[in-house]
Amino acid sequence: MLTRGLTSGMAAPDGSRREQAKRERRVRIVNATCNLLREVGVEALSMKAVAARAQVSLSTVYNLFDSKQSVLARVFDQDLARFEALVDAAPAQDVLERIFDALDIAADLYAADPAFYRATMWRRPAGDGELALQTTLREPRIRFWRTMVAAAVREGWLRRGVDPAVVGALLIQISGGVLGDWIAGDISIQSFRQEIKLGYAVALLPFATRTAAPRLRATINRLHHDLSAASGRG
Amino acid sequence: MLTRGLTSGMAAPDGSRREQAKRERRVRIVNATCNLLREVGVEALSMKAVAARAQVSLSTVYNLFDSKQSVLARVFDQDLARFEALVDAAPAQDVLERIFDALDIAADLYAADPAFYRATMWRRPAGDGELALQTTLREPRIRFWRTMVAAAVREGWLRRGVDPAVVGALLIQISGGVLGDWIAGDISIQSFRQEIKLGYAVALLPFATRTAAPRLRATINRLHHDLSAASGRG
DNA sequence: CATAAAATTGGAACCTATTCCAATTTTGTC
DNA sequence: GACAAAATTGGAATAGGTTCCAATTTTATG
Numbered sequence: 001m002l003t004r005g006l007t008s009g010m011a012a013p014d015g016s017r018r019e020q021a022k023r024e025r026r027v028r029i030v031n032a033t034c035n036l037l038r039e040v041g042v043e044a045l046s047m048k049a050v051a052a053r054a055q056v057s058l059s060t061v062y063n064l065f066d067s068k069q070s071v072l073a074r075v076f077d078q079d080l081a082r083f084e085a086l087v088d089a090a091p092a093q094d095v096l097e098r099i100f101d102a103l104d105i106a107a108d109l110y111a112a113d114p115a116f117y118r119a120t121m122w123r124r125p126a127g128d129g130e131l132a133l134q135t136t137l138r139e140p141r142i143r144f145w146r147t148m149v150a151a152a153v154r155e156g157w158l159r160r161g162v163d164p165a166v167v168g169a170l171l172i173q174i175s176g177g178v179l180g181d182w183i184a185g186d187i188s189i190q191s192f193r194q195e196i197k198l199g200y201a202v203a204l205l206p207f208a209t210r211t212a213a214p215r216l217r218a219t220i221n222r223l224h225h226d227l228s229a230a231s232g233r234g
Numbered sequence: 235m236l237t238r239g240l241t242s243g244m245a246a247p248d249g250s251r252r253e254q255a256k257r258e259r260r261v262r263i264v265n266a267t268c269n270l271l272r273e274v275g276v277e278a279l280s281m282k283a284v285a286a287r288a289q290v291s292l293s294t295v296y297n298l299f300d301s302k303q304s305v306l307a308r309v310f311d312q313d314l315a316r317f318e319a320l321v322d323a324a325p326a327q328d329v330l331e332r333i334f335d336a337l338d339i340a341a342d343l344y345a346a347d348p349a350f351y352r353a354t355m356w357r358r359p360a361g362d363g364e365l366a367l368q369t370t371l372r373e374p375r376i377r378f379w380r381t382m383v384a385a386a387v388r389e390g391w392l393r394r395g396v397d398p399a400v401v402g403a404l405l406i407q408i409s410g411g412v413l414g415d416w417i418a419g420d421i422s423i424q425s426f427r428q429e430i431k432l433g434y435a436v437a438l439l440p441f442a443t444r445t446a447a448p449r450l451r452a453t454i455n456r457l458h459h460d461l462s463a464a465s466g467r468g
Numbered sequence: 469c470a471t472a473a474a475a476t477t478g479g480a481a482c483c484t485a486t487t488c489c490a491a492t493t494t495t496g497t498c
Numbered sequence: 499g500a501c502a503a504a505a506t507t508g509g510a511a512t513a514g515g516t517t518c519c520a521a522t523t524t525t526a527t528g
Contacts, residue, residue, distance in 0.1 A: 161462075163458065165462075166458055170408070170432070170433055173410070173429075174407050177403075177408065177410045195403065199407060202439075205436075206439055
Protein backbone atom coordinates (compact mmCIF):
# COMPACT_ATOMS: atom_id res chain seq x y z
CA MET A 1 0.00 0.00 0.00
CA LEU A 2 2.72 2.41 0.92
CA THR A 3 4.33 2.18 -2.45
CA ARG A 4 1.21 2.74 -4.51
CA GLY A 5 1.26 5.66 -6.91
CA LEU A 6 -1.13 8.52 -7.40
CA THR A 7 -3.74 6.38 -9.05
CA SER A 8 -4.20 4.17 -6.04
CA GLY A 9 -7.80 3.29 -5.42
CA MET A 10 -8.84 4.68 -8.79
CA ALA A 11 -9.45 2.91 -12.02
CA ALA A 12 -6.48 2.53 -14.29
CA PRO A 13 -5.71 5.63 -16.35
CA ASP A 14 -7.73 6.17 -19.52
CA GLY A 15 -4.98 5.07 -21.85
CA SER A 16 -4.44 1.74 -20.17
CA ARG A 17 -5.17 -1.41 -22.06
CA ARG A 18 -7.77 -2.24 -19.45
CA GLU A 19 -9.79 0.94 -19.87
CA GLN A 20 -9.48 0.74 -23.60
CA ALA A 21 -10.82 -2.79 -23.60
CA LYS A 22 -13.77 -1.62 -21.53
CA ARG A 23 -14.41 1.19 -23.94
CA GLU A 24 -14.35 -1.24 -26.82
CA ARG A 25 -16.82 -3.52 -25.09
CA ARG A 26 -19.10 -0.62 -24.41
CA VAL A 27 -18.94 0.35 -28.06
CA ARG A 28 -19.71 -3.19 -29.11
CA ILE A 29 -22.68 -3.26 -26.78
CA VAL A 30 -24.06 0.03 -28.03
CA ASN A 31 -23.59 -1.01 -31.64
CA ALA A 32 -25.20 -4.34 -31.02
CA THR A 33 -28.13 -2.52 -29.44
CA CYS A 34 -28.41 -0.21 -32.45
CA ASN A 35 -28.47 -3.07 -34.86
CA LEU A 36 -30.88 -5.18 -32.91
CA LEU A 37 -33.14 -2.20 -32.50
CA ARG A 38 -33.34 -1.97 -36.27
CA GLU A 39 -33.88 -5.69 -36.65
CA VAL A 40 -36.37 -6.52 -33.97
CA GLY A 41 -37.57 -3.25 -32.44
CA VAL A 42 -37.49 -2.21 -28.80
CA GLU A 43 -40.19 -4.52 -27.65
CA ALA A 44 -38.27 -7.59 -28.65
CA LEU A 45 -34.89 -6.23 -27.69
CA SER A 46 -33.51 -8.39 -24.92
CA MET A 47 -30.36 -7.81 -22.96
CA LYS A 48 -29.41 -11.39 -23.59
CA ALA A 49 -29.53 -10.81 -27.32
CA VAL A 50 -27.53 -7.62 -26.94
CA ALA A 51 -24.89 -9.46 -24.97
CA ALA A 52 -24.71 -12.26 -27.49
CA ARG A 53 -24.46 -9.87 -30.43
CA ALA A 54 -21.75 -7.91 -28.66
CA GLN A 55 -19.88 -11.12 -27.93
CA VAL A 56 -19.95 -10.43 -24.26
CA SER A 57 -21.64 -12.10 -21.35
CA LEU A 58 -24.85 -10.76 -19.91
CA SER A 59 -23.00 -10.07 -16.68
CA THR A 60 -20.56 -7.87 -18.52
CA VAL A 61 -23.34 -5.78 -19.95
CA TYR A 62 -24.53 -5.10 -16.46
CA ASN A 63 -20.99 -4.42 -15.40
CA LEU A 64 -20.51 -1.73 -18.00
CA PHE A 65 -24.00 -0.26 -17.95
CA ASP A 66 -26.50 0.27 -15.20
CA SER A 67 -29.49 -0.99 -17.10
CA LYS A 68 -31.08 -1.50 -20.47
CA GLN A 69 -32.18 2.06 -20.19
CA SER A 70 -28.68 3.41 -19.91
CA VAL A 71 -27.55 1.40 -22.90
CA LEU A 72 -30.36 2.96 -24.86
CA ALA A 73 -29.36 6.38 -23.58
CA ARG A 74 -25.99 5.95 -25.29
CA VAL A 75 -27.71 5.04 -28.48
CA PHE A 76 -29.68 8.27 -28.31
CA ASP A 77 -26.59 10.29 -27.55
CA GLN A 78 -24.88 8.97 -30.62
CA ASP A 79 -27.88 9.67 -32.73
CA LEU A 80 -28.19 13.23 -31.50
CA ALA A 81 -24.52 13.85 -32.18
CA ARG A 82 -25.00 12.65 -35.72
CA PHE A 83 -28.00 14.90 -36.17
CA GLU A 84 -26.16 17.94 -34.87
CA ALA A 85 -23.24 17.27 -37.16
CA LEU A 86 -25.55 17.13 -40.15
CA VAL A 87 -27.22 20.37 -39.15
CA ASP A 88 -23.86 22.06 -38.72
CA ALA A 89 -22.83 20.86 -42.14
CA ALA A 90 -25.97 22.11 -43.84
CA PRO A 91 -25.41 25.22 -45.97
CA ALA A 92 -28.02 27.55 -44.49
CA GLN A 93 -28.00 31.28 -45.19
CA ASP A 94 -29.23 32.24 -41.76
CA VAL A 95 -30.42 30.74 -38.49
CA LEU A 96 -34.06 30.89 -39.42
CA GLU A 97 -33.32 28.81 -42.48
CA ARG A 98 -31.09 26.53 -40.46
CA ILE A 99 -33.93 25.82 -38.05
CA PHE A 100 -36.18 24.58 -40.82
CA ASP A 101 -33.30 22.76 -42.46
CA ALA A 102 -32.76 20.94 -39.19
CA LEU A 103 -36.35 19.77 -39.28
CA ASP A 104 -35.84 18.43 -42.78
CA ILE A 105 -32.68 16.69 -41.70
CA ALA A 106 -34.51 15.06 -38.83
CA ALA A 107 -37.28 13.95 -41.15
CA ASP A 108 -34.70 12.56 -43.57
CA LEU A 109 -33.12 10.55 -40.80
CA TYR A 110 -36.45 9.19 -39.67
CA ALA A 111 -37.48 8.37 -43.20
CA ALA A 112 -34.21 6.60 -43.86
CA ASP A 113 -34.48 4.40 -40.81
CA PRO A 114 -38.01 4.34 -39.49
CA ALA A 115 -37.63 1.09 -37.60
CA PHE A 116 -34.77 2.49 -35.61
CA TYR A 117 -36.46 5.75 -34.74
CA ARG A 118 -39.83 4.24 -34.05
CA ALA A 119 -38.13 1.82 -31.72
CA THR A 120 -35.84 4.36 -30.21
CA MET A 121 -37.78 7.47 -29.56
CA TRP A 122 -40.85 6.37 -27.83
CA ARG A 123 -41.83 3.59 -25.59
CA ARG A 124 -43.98 0.57 -25.49
CA PRO A 125 -47.70 0.13 -25.03
CA ALA A 126 -48.04 -0.35 -21.33
CA GLY A 127 -45.83 -2.36 -19.10
CA ASP A 128 -43.26 -0.83 -16.91
CA GLY A 129 -40.59 1.63 -17.61
CA GLU A 130 -40.71 4.31 -20.19
CA LEU A 131 -40.74 7.77 -18.80
CA ALA A 132 -37.06 8.16 -18.13
CA LEU A 133 -36.38 7.60 -21.73
CA GLN A 134 -38.43 10.56 -22.63
CA THR A 135 -36.41 12.57 -20.18
CA THR A 136 -33.17 11.13 -21.44
CA LEU A 137 -34.07 12.18 -24.93
CA ARG A 138 -35.41 15.53 -23.98
CA GLU A 139 -32.59 17.16 -22.11
CA PRO A 140 -29.93 17.34 -24.79
CA ARG A 141 -32.48 18.17 -27.42
CA ILE A 142 -33.76 21.08 -25.40
CA ARG A 143 -30.27 22.44 -25.27
CA PHE A 144 -30.00 22.19 -29.05
CA TRP A 145 -33.15 24.14 -29.76
CA ARG A 146 -32.52 26.72 -27.08
CA THR A 147 -29.23 27.46 -28.73
CA MET A 148 -30.94 27.86 -32.07
CA VAL A 149 -33.48 30.24 -30.62
CA ALA A 150 -30.79 32.27 -28.92
CA ALA A 151 -28.97 32.56 -32.22
CA ALA A 152 -32.18 33.63 -33.93
CA VAL A 153 -32.59 36.38 -31.37
CA ARG A 154 -29.01 37.46 -31.89
CA GLU A 155 -29.46 37.58 -35.65
CA GLY A 156 -32.57 39.68 -35.35
CA TRP A 157 -35.19 37.15 -36.46
CA LEU A 158 -36.78 37.01 -33.06
CA ARG A 159 -37.38 40.08 -30.95
CA ARG A 160 -34.91 41.10 -28.31
CA GLY A 161 -36.30 40.15 -24.94
CA VAL A 162 -37.54 36.78 -26.17
CA ASP A 163 -36.47 34.11 -23.72
CA PRO A 164 -34.75 31.24 -25.57
CA ALA A 165 -35.69 28.87 -22.77
CA VAL A 166 -39.37 29.62 -23.11
CA VAL A 167 -39.52 29.47 -26.89
CA GLY A 168 -37.14 26.51 -26.98
CA ALA A 169 -39.48 24.64 -24.66
CA LEU A 170 -42.35 25.34 -27.04
CA LEU A 171 -40.37 23.96 -29.95
CA ILE A 172 -39.47 20.80 -28.09
CA GLN A 173 -43.06 20.27 -27.11
CA ILE A 174 -44.13 20.48 -30.70
CA SER A 175 -41.39 18.28 -32.04
CA GLY A 176 -42.12 15.70 -29.37
CA GLY A 177 -45.80 15.75 -30.18
CA VAL A 178 -45.39 15.38 -33.91
CA LEU A 179 -42.76 12.73 -33.43
CA GLY A 180 -45.19 10.90 -31.20
CA ASP A 181 -47.85 10.98 -33.90
CA TRP A 182 -45.44 9.61 -36.44
CA ILE A 183 -44.20 6.90 -34.14
CA ALA A 184 -47.71 5.92 -33.25
CA GLY A 185 -48.26 5.49 -36.96
CA ASP A 186 -50.91 8.17 -37.11
CA ILE A 187 -49.14 10.20 -39.79
CA SER A 188 -46.80 9.62 -42.72
CA ILE A 189 -43.29 10.96 -42.83
CA GLN A 190 -44.60 13.44 -45.35
CA SER A 191 -47.16 14.75 -42.89
CA PHE A 192 -44.51 14.68 -40.22
CA ARG A 193 -42.41 17.05 -42.29
CA GLN A 194 -45.34 19.39 -42.82
CA GLU A 195 -46.74 19.26 -39.32
CA ILE A 196 -43.47 19.88 -37.58
CA LYS A 197 -42.60 22.81 -39.80
CA LEU A 198 -46.05 24.24 -39.34
CA GLY A 199 -45.71 23.83 -35.60
CA TYR A 200 -42.34 25.55 -35.53
CA ALA A 201 -43.50 28.42 -37.68
CA VAL A 202 -46.53 28.87 -35.44
CA ALA A 203 -44.42 28.73 -32.31
CA LEU A 204 -41.97 31.33 -33.60
CA LEU A 205 -44.40 33.77 -35.17
CA PRO A 206 -45.54 35.60 -32.03
CA PHE A 207 -41.92 36.29 -31.16
CA ALA A 208 -40.69 37.19 -34.63
CA THR A 209 -39.39 40.55 -35.72
CA ARG A 210 -40.87 42.30 -38.73
CA THR A 211 -38.12 40.75 -40.83
CA ALA A 212 -39.02 37.19 -39.98
CA ALA A 213 -42.79 37.41 -39.57
CA PRO A 214 -43.69 37.45 -43.28
CA ARG A 215 -41.59 34.39 -43.95
CA LEU A 216 -43.21 32.56 -41.08
CA ARG A 217 -46.70 33.62 -42.10
CA ALA A 218 -46.10 32.39 -45.60
CA THR A 219 -44.90 29.07 -44.27
CA ILE A 220 -47.91 28.75 -42.01
CA ASN A 221 -50.39 29.51 -44.75
CA ARG A 222 -48.77 27.13 -47.19
CA LEU A 223 -48.52 24.24 -44.73
CA HIS A 224 -51.95 24.74 -43.26
CA HIS A 225 -53.33 24.64 -46.76
CA ASP A 226 -51.44 21.45 -47.65
CA LEU A 227 -52.28 19.66 -44.43
CA SER A 228 -55.87 20.74 -44.57
CA ALA A 229 -56.22 19.33 -48.06
CA ALA A 230 -54.70 16.07 -46.87
CA SER A 231 -56.91 15.80 -43.80
CA GLY A 232 -59.94 16.62 -45.89
CA ARG A 233 -59.23 13.80 -48.28
CA GLY A 234 -58.22 11.32 -45.55
CA MET B 235 -78.37 -27.83 -30.38
CA LEU B 236 -81.59 -27.79 -32.37
CA THR B 237 -83.53 -26.15 -29.62
CA ARG B 238 -81.10 -23.36 -28.86
CA GLY B 239 -82.41 -19.83 -29.17
CA LEU B 240 -81.09 -16.85 -31.04
CA THR B 241 -78.25 -16.26 -28.63
CA SER B 242 -76.69 -19.63 -29.34
CA GLY B 243 -72.95 -19.46 -29.54
CA MET B 244 -72.94 -15.91 -28.25
CA ALA B 245 -72.34 -14.63 -24.76
CA ALA B 246 -75.38 -14.33 -22.56
CA PRO B 247 -77.43 -11.15 -23.10
CA ASP B 248 -76.23 -8.00 -21.37
CA GLY B 249 -78.83 -8.08 -18.65
CA SER B 250 -78.04 -11.61 -17.55
CA ARG B 251 -76.69 -12.16 -14.09
CA ARG B 252 -73.56 -13.61 -15.67
CA GLU B 253 -72.74 -10.55 -17.76
CA GLN B 254 -73.53 -8.27 -14.90
CA ALA B 255 -71.18 -10.13 -12.63
CA LYS B 256 -68.47 -9.79 -15.22
CA ARG B 257 -69.12 -6.09 -15.46
CA GLU B 258 -68.85 -5.77 -11.72
CA ARG B 259 -65.57 -7.63 -11.70
CA ARG B 260 -64.24 -5.41 -14.41
CA VAL B 261 -65.22 -2.37 -12.41
CA ARG B 262 -63.55 -3.77 -9.31
CA ILE B 263 -60.38 -4.39 -11.29
CA VAL B 264 -60.31 -0.91 -12.76
CA ASN B 265 -60.97 0.68 -9.38
CA ALA B 266 -58.31 -1.42 -7.74
CA THR B 267 -55.90 -0.31 -10.45
CA CYS B 268 -56.80 3.34 -9.87
CA ASN B 269 -56.23 3.09 -6.18
CA LEU B 270 -53.01 1.15 -6.43
CA LEU B 271 -51.76 3.62 -9.01
CA ARG B 272 -52.18 6.36 -6.47
CA GLU B 273 -50.58 4.34 -3.72
CA VAL B 274 -47.58 2.80 -5.38
CA GLY B 275 -47.24 4.33 -8.83
CA VAL B 276 -47.12 2.53 -12.16
CA GLU B 277 -43.71 1.12 -11.74
CA ALA B 278 -44.68 -0.86 -8.69
CA LEU B 279 -48.14 -1.71 -9.93
CA SER B 280 -48.33 -5.46 -10.31
CA MET B 281 -51.15 -7.42 -11.80
CA LYS B 282 -51.03 -9.69 -8.81
CA ALA B 283 -51.67 -6.78 -6.51
CA VAL B 284 -54.49 -5.56 -8.75
CA ALA B 285 -56.09 -8.98 -8.64
CA ALA B 286 -55.76 -9.21 -4.88
CA ARG B 287 -57.20 -5.74 -4.35
CA ALA B 288 -60.08 -6.50 -6.67
CA GLN B 289 -60.72 -9.76 -4.81
CA VAL B 290 -60.32 -11.72 -7.95
CA SER B 291 -57.77 -14.22 -9.11
CA LEU B 292 -54.97 -13.24 -11.43
CA SER B 293 -56.42 -15.56 -14.02
CA THR B 294 -59.67 -13.69 -13.92
CA VAL B 295 -57.95 -10.42 -14.60
CA TYR B 296 -56.51 -11.92 -17.74
CA ASN B 297 -59.88 -13.35 -18.56
CA LEU B 298 -61.55 -9.97 -18.47
CA PHE B 299 -58.73 -7.87 -19.88
CA ASP B 300 -56.13 -8.56 -22.50
CA SER B 301 -53.22 -7.13 -20.57
CA LYS B 302 -52.09 -4.67 -17.95
CA GLN B 303 -52.12 -2.14 -20.71
CA SER B 304 -55.76 -2.58 -21.45
CA VAL B 305 -56.67 -2.28 -17.80
CA LEU B 306 -54.82 1.01 -17.75
CA ALA B 307 -56.64 2.08 -20.88
CA ARG B 308 -59.91 1.83 -18.98
CA VAL B 309 -58.49 3.95 -16.23
CA PHE B 310 -57.64 6.64 -18.75
CA ASP B 311 -61.06 6.48 -20.32
CA GLN B 312 -62.69 7.09 -16.98
CA ASP B 313 -60.40 9.96 -16.27
CA LEU B 314 -61.05 11.63 -19.60
CA ALA B 315 -64.79 11.30 -19.07
CA ARG B 316 -64.45 13.03 -15.73
CA PHE B 317 -62.39 15.81 -17.29
CA GLU B 318 -64.91 16.37 -20.06
CA ALA B 319 -67.75 16.51 -17.58
CA LEU B 320 -65.93 19.19 -15.58
CA VAL B 321 -65.27 21.22 -18.70
CA ASP B 322 -68.90 20.98 -19.73
CA ALA B 323 -69.94 22.14 -16.30
CA ALA B 324 -67.62 25.14 -16.28
CA PRO B 325 -69.43 28.46 -16.74
CA ALA B 326 -67.53 29.86 -19.72
CA GLN B 327 -68.83 32.83 -21.71
CA ASP B 328 -67.50 31.59 -25.02
CA VAL B 329 -65.49 28.77 -26.54
CA LEU B 330 -62.24 30.68 -26.42
CA GLU B 331 -62.69 31.10 -22.70
CA ARG B 332 -63.77 27.48 -22.38
CA ILE B 333 -60.57 26.33 -24.00
CA PHE B 334 -58.42 28.07 -21.44
CA ASP B 335 -60.75 27.02 -18.65
CA ALA B 336 -60.26 23.45 -19.75
CA LEU B 337 -56.53 23.88 -19.34
CA ASP B 338 -57.05 25.16 -15.83
CA ILE B 339 -59.31 22.25 -15.05
CA ALA B 340 -56.69 19.83 -16.28
CA ALA B 341 -54.05 21.54 -14.19
CA ASP B 342 -56.34 21.42 -11.16
CA LEU B 343 -56.84 17.71 -11.62
CA TYR B 344 -53.11 17.10 -11.96
CA ALA B 345 -52.35 19.27 -8.96
CA ALA B 346 -54.94 17.49 -6.87
CA ASP B 347 -53.59 14.05 -7.62
CA PRO B 348 -50.09 14.27 -9.01
CA ALA B 349 -49.18 10.70 -8.12
CA PHE B 350 -52.04 9.37 -10.15
CA TYR B 351 -51.37 11.50 -13.19
CA ARG B 352 -47.64 11.13 -13.11
CA ALA B 353 -48.17 7.41 -12.92
CA THR B 354 -50.92 7.36 -15.45
CA MET B 355 -50.01 9.61 -18.28
CA TRP B 356 -46.54 8.74 -19.16
CA ARG B 357 -44.37 5.76 -18.96
CA ARG B 358 -41.32 4.52 -17.17
CA PRO B 359 -37.62 5.18 -17.74
CA ALA B 360 -36.73 2.39 -20.05
CA GLY B 361 -37.86 -1.18 -19.87
CA ASP B 362 -40.43 -2.58 -22.13
CA GLY B 363 -43.76 -1.32 -23.14
CA GLU B 364 -44.84 2.24 -23.22
CA LEU B 365 -45.76 3.48 -26.64
CA ALA B 366 -49.28 2.14 -26.80
CA LEU B 367 -50.20 4.10 -23.77
CA GLN B 368 -49.32 7.28 -25.49
CA THR B 369 -51.53 6.27 -28.35
CA THR B 370 -54.28 5.14 -26.08
CA LEU B 371 -54.27 8.48 -24.37
CA ARG B 372 -53.95 10.50 -27.50
CA GLU B 373 -56.86 9.39 -29.59
CA PRO B 374 -59.79 10.43 -27.44
CA ARG B 375 -58.03 13.60 -26.41
CA ILE B 376 -57.50 14.62 -30.01
CA ARG B 377 -61.21 14.31 -30.57
CA PHE B 378 -61.89 16.57 -27.62
CA TRP B 379 -59.66 19.38 -28.81
CA ARG B 380 -60.71 19.10 -32.41
CA THR B 381 -64.26 19.62 -31.28
CA MET B 382 -63.24 22.70 -29.34
CA VAL B 383 -61.43 24.14 -32.33
CA ALA B 384 -64.37 23.48 -34.58
CA ALA B 385 -66.61 25.32 -32.13
CA ALA B 386 -64.17 28.22 -32.03
CA VAL B 387 -64.33 28.46 -35.80
CA ARG B 388 -68.12 28.40 -35.68
CA GLU B 389 -68.22 31.14 -33.06
CA GLY B 390 -65.93 33.35 -35.09
CA TRP B 391 -62.80 33.24 -32.92
CA LEU B 392 -60.82 31.37 -35.52
CA ARG B 393 -60.95 32.20 -39.19
CA ARG B 394 -63.25 30.30 -41.49
CA GLY B 395 -61.22 27.88 -43.48
CA VAL B 396 -59.15 26.85 -40.49
CA ASP B 397 -58.99 23.08 -40.34
CA PRO B 398 -59.92 21.85 -36.85
CA ALA B 399 -57.92 18.69 -37.42
CA VAL B 400 -54.74 20.60 -38.15
CA VAL B 401 -55.04 23.07 -35.30
CA GLY B 402 -56.33 20.41 -32.95
CA ALA B 403 -53.25 18.36 -33.68
CA LEU B 404 -51.08 21.33 -32.78
CA LEU B 405 -52.87 21.74 -29.47
CA ILE B 406 -52.46 18.09 -28.59
CA GLN B 407 -48.81 18.23 -29.42
CA ILE B 408 -48.33 21.13 -27.07
CA SER B 409 -50.37 19.67 -24.26
CA GLY B 410 -48.51 16.40 -24.57
CA GLY B 411 -45.18 18.15 -24.49
CA VAL B 412 -45.94 20.30 -21.46
CA LEU B 413 -47.50 17.34 -19.69
CA GLY B 414 -44.34 15.39 -20.37
CA ASP B 415 -42.24 18.13 -18.82
CA TRP B 416 -44.39 18.14 -15.74
CA ILE B 417 -44.38 14.39 -15.40
CA ALA B 418 -40.67 14.26 -15.87
CA GLY B 419 -40.48 16.64 -12.95
CA ASP B 420 -38.87 19.38 -14.99
CA ILE B 421 -41.52 21.96 -14.16
CA SER B 422 -43.92 22.79 -11.34
CA ILE B 423 -47.66 22.62 -11.72
CA GLN B 424 -47.55 26.40 -11.71
CA SER B 425 -45.24 26.46 -14.72
CA PHE B 426 -47.37 23.77 -16.26
CA ARG B 427 -50.37 26.06 -16.10
CA GLN B 428 -48.43 28.91 -17.65
CA GLU B 429 -46.63 26.92 -20.30
CA ILE B 430 -49.66 25.12 -21.56
CA LYS B 431 -51.69 28.29 -21.81
CA LEU B 432 -48.85 30.04 -23.55
CA GLY B 433 -48.58 27.16 -25.96
CA TYR B 434 -52.27 27.17 -26.72
CA ALA B 435 -52.37 30.90 -27.25
CA VAL B 436 -49.38 30.67 -29.56
CA ALA B 437 -50.91 27.81 -31.49
CA LEU B 438 -54.21 29.61 -31.98
CA LEU B 439 -52.92 33.09 -32.78
CA PRO B 440 -52.01 32.56 -36.44
CA PHE B 441 -55.52 31.27 -37.08
CA ALA B 442 -57.40 33.82 -35.00
CA THR B 443 -59.87 36.37 -36.29
CA ARG B 444 -59.43 40.05 -35.48
CA THR B 445 -61.78 39.53 -32.53
CA ALA B 446 -59.69 36.87 -30.88
CA ALA B 447 -56.17 37.96 -31.81
CA PRO B 448 -55.82 40.76 -29.25
CA ARG B 449 -56.89 38.48 -26.42
CA LEU B 450 -54.42 35.85 -27.50
CA ARG B 451 -51.60 38.36 -27.92
CA ALA B 452 -52.22 39.72 -24.46
CA THR B 453 -52.12 36.22 -23.04
CA ILE B 454 -48.90 35.45 -24.87
CA ASN B 455 -47.17 38.60 -23.70
CA ARG B 456 -48.22 38.12 -20.12
CA LEU B 457 -47.23 34.47 -19.92
CA HIS B 458 -43.99 34.91 -21.78
CA HIS B 459 -43.10 37.63 -19.34
CA ASP B 460 -43.95 35.51 -16.30
CA LEU B 461 -42.19 32.42 -17.57
CA SER B 462 -39.19 34.39 -18.67
CA ALA B 463 -38.84 35.89 -15.20
CA ALA B 464 -39.07 32.42 -13.68
CA SER B 465 -36.53 30.87 -16.04
CA GLY B 466 -34.20 33.80 -15.47
CA ARG B 467 -34.27 33.29 -11.74
CA GLY B 468 -34.12 29.46 -11.87
C1' DC C 469 -83.40 -30.64 -9.88
C1' DA C 470 -80.16 -32.18 -13.69
C1' DT C 471 -77.13 -31.06 -17.11
C1' DA C 472 -74.30 -28.25 -20.15
C1' DA C 473 -72.07 -23.97 -20.96
C1' DA C 474 -69.42 -20.20 -19.01
C1' DA C 475 -66.23 -18.32 -15.57
C1' DT C 476 -63.21 -18.55 -11.97
C1' DT C 477 -59.33 -20.45 -9.68
C1' DG C 478 -54.60 -22.15 -8.41
C1' DG C 479 -50.57 -23.40 -10.11
C1' DA C 480 -47.15 -24.59 -13.38
C1' DA C 481 -44.44 -22.72 -17.11
C1' DC C 482 -42.02 -19.30 -20.03
C1' DC C 483 -39.74 -15.09 -20.98
C1' DT C 484 -37.67 -10.55 -19.32
C1' DA C 485 -34.72 -7.42 -16.40
C1' DT C 486 -31.83 -7.29 -12.79
C1' DT C 487 -28.90 -8.76 -8.80
C1' DC C 488 -25.60 -11.65 -6.51
C1' DC C 489 -21.87 -14.77 -6.14
C1' DA C 490 -18.14 -17.77 -6.69
C1' DA C 491 -14.77 -19.21 -10.10
C1' DT C 492 -11.85 -17.82 -13.70
C1' DT C 493 -9.30 -14.96 -16.78
C1' DT C 494 -6.93 -10.61 -17.86
C1' DT C 495 -4.06 -6.77 -16.78
C1' DG C 496 -0.92 -3.81 -14.05
C1' DT C 497 3.04 -3.66 -11.19
C1' DC C 498 7.08 -5.22 -8.95
C1' DG D 499 7.50 -14.36 -13.87
C1' DA D 500 4.76 -13.66 -9.42
C1' DC D 501 1.15 -11.38 -7.04
C1' DA D 502 -2.72 -8.50 -6.55
C1' DA D 503 -6.34 -5.83 -8.41
C1' DA D 504 -9.88 -5.57 -11.93
C1' DA D 505 -13.07 -7.69 -15.18
C1' DT D 506 -15.42 -11.26 -17.16
C1' DT D 507 -18.18 -15.28 -16.91
C1' DG D 508 -21.79 -18.75 -15.92
C1' DG D 509 -25.34 -19.74 -13.20
C1' DA D 510 -28.53 -19.28 -9.50
C1' DA D 511 -32.17 -16.42 -7.65
C1' DT D 512 -35.90 -12.83 -7.46
C1' DA D 513 -39.70 -10.42 -9.65
C1' DG D 514 -43.17 -9.24 -12.95
C1' DG D 515 -46.18 -10.06 -17.18
C1' DT D 516 -48.48 -13.45 -19.67
C1' DT D 517 -50.14 -18.03 -21.21
C1' DC D 518 -51.92 -22.61 -20.48
C1' DC D 519 -54.42 -26.11 -18.24
C1' DA D 520 -57.00 -29.02 -15.32
C1' DA D 521 -60.22 -28.76 -11.51
C1' DT D 522 -63.96 -26.41 -9.55
C1' DT D 523 -67.72 -23.29 -9.02
C1' DT D 524 -71.49 -20.50 -10.92
C1' DT D 525 -75.21 -19.65 -14.07
C1' DA D 526 -78.57 -20.72 -17.65
C1' DT D 527 -81.80 -23.79 -19.53
C1' DG D 528 -84.64 -27.77 -19.83
